[in-house]
Amino acid sequence: MPQLNPTPWLMILLFSWMVFLTFVPPKILAHTLPNESVPQDSKTDLAHSWNWPWY
Incomplete structure (x- = not known):
């Protein structure tokens, strides 16, 4: 059975x-x-409040 021959x-x-x-x-x-x-x-200033013109 040639399919059982592992060589090729x-x-x-x-x-x-x-x-x-x-x-x-x-x-x-x-x-x-x-x-x-x-x-x-990493030194961005996050202390600023947002300016909400509709509030």
Whole structure:
């Protein structure tokens, strides 16, 4: 039964994983988010009251 012979299938599996782990992670890590977060200044003054013109 040729399907039980692991020699060709094992090499195909190992080669496909080698290709996958070589080319795919750099392509995924190269993507950037369109709206990258910008760290806000931690010294912002929060003591100001809001100006509510309708109150």
